[in-house]
Amino acid sequence: MNDTTFRSGYVAVIxxxxxxxxxxxxxxxxxxxxxxxxxxxxxxHRVLGIKTTETAQLIYVDTPGLHSDGKRAMNRYMNRAAAASIDDVDVVIFMVDSLSWTDEDEAVLNRLQRSAVAPVVLVLNKVDKINDKAALLPQIEQLSQRFDFADVVPVSARKGMNIESLESTLEHYLPQGELIYDPEHLTDRSSRFLAAELIREKLFRHLGQELPYSLTVEVEQFKDVDGLLDISAVIYVERSGQKSIVIGKKGELLKQVGKDAREEMETLFGNKVFLQLWVKVREGWSDNERMLRNLGYND
Ligand code: GDP
Ligand code: MG
Structure with a gap:
C-alpha cells in the first residue's frame, strides 16, 4: 500500500x-x-466541475434531472445529457433531500437499480433543516434495504456541513491515475457559456412560474478590452407577450437581472464587466431540434 498514489476520475451527481x-x-x-x-x-446542460488536490483530481458531473415527459425537444435534450453522465463514471452520488421523498426520487432510484455499474454513495442533503439528526436513520435504513450503497453521507451543501468527509469518501472510490485536466482548470465550459448561464439563473430567479422554460440566453459578444469584459447577450423568448414580461415595467426587471448577473460575473471572472442585454422573440425554439442546436443545446 502506498498512500501517496494519485487518484483521478469522474463523479456523477444525480x-x-x-x-x-x-x-x-x-x-x-x-x-x-x-x-x-x-x-x-x-x-x-451537463457541466464538469474539476477539483484538484494534492492527492487526487475529482471531476464532478452536474446533470439535469431526468424528465419523464420526453415529448418536447428540450426535455429529450436534458435526458440525453443526464443519461450520458450516469454511465461511464467512477462513482455516482445519489442525492436526496433528507426531508422529502417523491415519485421523481423513486424514478431515479429505479434507474440506479436497473443500470448502476459504479459504486453509489447516498448523499442526504439539507440536513441543516433537521434538528435531531437521529431522524435521518429511518430513511437511511429504508433506502439501504432497496439498494446496496457503497456509503451514506449526510451533508448540507448550502451551509457546507460534512462536505470534506464526503470528498474523502469519494476519493477512496477513484482509481489510481494521472491528472485528466490541467489542475488550473475548474470546468470544461467556456467563460462565454458561464456568462450565459448566470444570466439565465437571474431570469429564473426574477420571473414567475411558467416563463423560465420559454427562455434561453445566447452570449453574442465576449471581449476583453484592457481588463474590462465587454459582454452582450440576447435573451430569446417564444412569444412577443413574454418579451414585455422579461423587460418589465419601465425596463425594471431586465435592469435588475443585468445588475445581478454583472455582479456575479465580476466575482467569477475577477474583472470589471460591462453587460448589455437584448430580448428577442424566436417562436418555438424549445421544441425545435435545429434551433436548439443553434442556441448551444448540442452536446
Ligand atoms: P439541483 O436542481 O439538484 O441542482 O438543486 P439546486 O442546487 O439548484 O438547489 C435547489 C434549491 O435547494 C436551491 O434553492 C438551493 O439553495 C437549495 N439548497 C441546496 N442545498 C441546500 C442545503 O443544504 N440546505 C438547504 N436548506 N437548502 C439547500
Ligand atoms: Mg442543478
Whole structure:
C-alpha cells in the first residue's frame, strides 16, 4: 500500500431536480460554476466541475434531472445529457433531500437499480433543516434495504456541513491515475457559456412560474478590452407577450437581472464587466431540434 498514489476520475451527481446537486458542486469547488434555483430546468446542460488536490483530481458531473415527459425537444435534450453522465463514471452520488421523498426520487432510484455499474454513495442533503439528526436513520435504513450503497453521507451543501468527509469518501472510490485536466482548470465550459448561464439563473430567479422554460440566453459578444469584459447577450423568448414580461415595467426587471448577473460575473471572472442585454422573440425554439442546436443545446 502506498498512500501517496494519485487518484483521478469522474463523479456523477444525480437526483431529482431541486435536491441541491448544483449547490453541492459549487460548494466543493468554492466557486459558482453551476447555476441554482428552486425551479426545475435550472440545470439544462451537463457541466464538469474539476477539483484538484494534492492527492487526487475529482471531476464532478452536474446533470439535469431526468424528465419523464420526453415529448418536447428540450426535455429529450436534458435526458440525453443526464443519461450520458450516469454511465461511464467512477462513482455516482445519489442525492436526496433528507426531508422529502417523491415519485421523481423513486424514478431515479429505479434507474440506479436497473443500470448502476459504479459504486453509489447516498448523499442526504439539507440536513441543516433537521434538528435531531437521529431522524435521518429511518430513511437511511429504508433506502439501504432497496439498494446496496457503497456509503451514506449526510451533508448540507448550502451551509457546507460534512462536505470534506464526503470528498474523502469519494476519493477512496477513484482509481489510481494521472491528472485528466490541467489542475488550473475548474470546468470544461467556456467563460462565454458561464456568462450565459448566470444570466439565465437571474431570469429564473426574477420571473414567475411558467416563463423560465420559454427562455434561453445566447452570449453574442465576449471581449476583453484592457481588463474590462465587454459582454452582450440576447435573451430569446417564444412569444412577443413574454418579451414585455422579461423587460418589465419601465425596463425594471431586465435592469435588475443585468445588475445581478454583472455582479456575479465580476466575482467569477475577477474583472470589471460591462453587460448589455437584448430580448428577442424566436417562436418555438424549445421544441425545435435545429434551433436548439443553434442556441448551444448540442452536446
Ligand atoms: P439541483 O436542481 O439538484 O441542482 O438543486 P439546486 O442546487 O439548484 O438547489 C435547489 C434549491 O435547494 C436551491 O434553492 C438551493 O439553495 C437549495 N439548497 C441546496 N442545498 C441546500 C442545503 O443544504 N440546505 C438547504 N436548506 N437548502 C439547500
Ligand atoms: Mg442543478
Amino acid at each position: 437526483g431529482r431536480p431541486n435536491v441541491g446537486k448544483s449547490t453541492l458542486i459549487n460548494r466543493i469547488l468554492g466557486q459558482k460554476l453551476c447555476i441554482t434555483s428552486r425551479r426545475p430546468q435550472t440545470t439544462r
